[in-house]
Amino acid sequence: MPDRAPQPVERQLPTEESQDLVALVRDIIQREIAPRAAEEEDAGHFPRELFTLLSASGLLGLPYDSAHGGGDQPYEVYLQVLEELAAARLTVGLGVSVHSLACHALAGYGTKAQQNEHLPAMLGGGLLGAYCLSEPASGSDAASLRTKAVRDGDDWVITGTKAWITHGGIADFYTVLARTGQEGARGITAFLVPGDAAGLNAAPPEKKMGMKGSPTAQLHFDGVRVADDRRIGDEGQGFAIALSALDSGRLGIAACAIGLAQAALDEAVGYATGRRQFGRPIADFQGLRFLLADMATRIEAGRALYLAAARLRDAGRPFSQQAAMAKLFCTDAAMQVTIDAVQVLGGYGYTADFPAERYMREAKVLQIVEGTNQIQRMVIARHLAGPETR
The missing domain is CATH 2.40.110.10 (Butyryl-CoA Dehydrogenase, subunit A, domain 2)
Known part of the structure; x- marks a missing residue:
């Protein structure tokens, strides 16, 4: 069964330009990503041609300087674009996040000559x-x-x-x-x-x-x-560069996790309102209604957490602790929401005919990549109580 088209999330975007950007992303999702997501994931197909399109559309360099081919977008906007892409297909959202992570070192620590030579192709020249x-x-x-x-x-x-x-x-x-x-x-x-x-x-x-x-x-x-x-x-200096990149990359993973969770919630709500048992939609039953309410609350809390961290980053303030918190909370939330989505669909949720089981399998890796969630807890605790004593 093909994935449901992602349900538009109401977003508070800072400029008319950023609103147009999200509209462009949603158009690409509807035309190029959502219709083939389930089939291509099942076949193990990496959509390289789609990344070429995203690059040509200016979507692979959003948080970077326009002087080098970037989009001059604040992280607050870039992360919401990632969420939209991940809701449509995690392979795409995560791929954009990884590409951005790979550009971070040169954009932040390269010489002017290096940036002028390499960044335009990396950010907008079709490279991955x-x-x-x-x-x-x-x-x-x-x-x-x-x-x-x-x-x-x-x-x-x-x-x-x-x-x-x-x-x-x-x-x-x-x-x-x-x-x-x-x-x-x-x-x-x-x-x-x-x-x-x-x-x-x-x-x-x-x-x-x-x-x-x-x-x-x-x-x-x-x-x-x-x-x-x-x-x-x-x-x-490489390890310091790596840690700097990971702080920003963890916010990308958090946004992707919320996108995946939103897709799972949309699937669960759509199924629960359409499936009838005992003469009425199963969404009428309190046990299911409360489950859906908890799923939605986790998603909104995670979204607020990653956006708050992004705004700190955009303001030039320290955000390492908040990035670790966002990565931890959002990926744990995605895991629980996708498990609950499978439960809402019952036996159908356990079959590959519906995307819920795929969402659950995909959510697991987000608790591992770019620092396991156990590492995130260590990072948060160090900010609170200092380094561990030896």
Whole structure:
């Protein structure tokens, strides 16, 4: 059964331009995304042509400077666009979030020359990016990464393996964190690596329980040579750059989670008002009505939380704690809402004929990516009580 068209969410957008932007996104969703979402996810098809369209429409660089091809949009607006896209198809919303994450290092820490050379193509030239931090043996403990970059004249030679890379094997560029010095966080440096670099190879995509249309793969760096002018920031600054990117990326995941939850709620409400038992719609029964009310409340609370964090970011104020809170709450909310949506549909919710079961499978990964929710609790607690004593 095809997905229901996403129900428009009433949004408080700051400008007429941002209102037009969301209208454009909804038009693309109706024409290009929603009609094929279920079929393409089931087939494991990644819609690269759709990302080309999004790039041409100015939607892959929304929070970045227009001088380099970006959209000059505040994060408050960008995240609401992500929510709309994720409600239609999580592969698309999450893909846009990952691309934005991959652009963050160069946009925030690159030299003017680097930005002028690379950002226009990255933000609006049809390219697709990926972010390479995790490794097979360093996930939550990212500072222990082992991929090495060794200086060789005016070049760096990168050797190692990155894991769990969204868009791995299909991206046009990778923001790569590699060890250039001492053990720990201070020995890590960021690089911009072309997707077609010699010695860079992707393993077969992981076989996942959800998000089948979004390729996730290991990347093997076998003596990949990159020029020093593709080093981003100073030597040893890479981990700080990575953490900065993740603060913003976590808000992207939070927005995607709320979009997915909204899609699940729309499906549940549509089914409950149309399904009749005992001579009346099942939505008439208090047990179901309360379940729907709780689902909607979680979604509204999550939306308010991620938007509040985005407004702090837009104002140039610290938002790391609030980003962790938003990622934690919104992804937990999405997990519970999608579970409840399956329950509302009963036996039909457990079948692939309806999208509820897919939403539930997709929600799980959002509690894991860009810092597990256990890590988010650690981040929040450190802001409240300081670092753990040893």
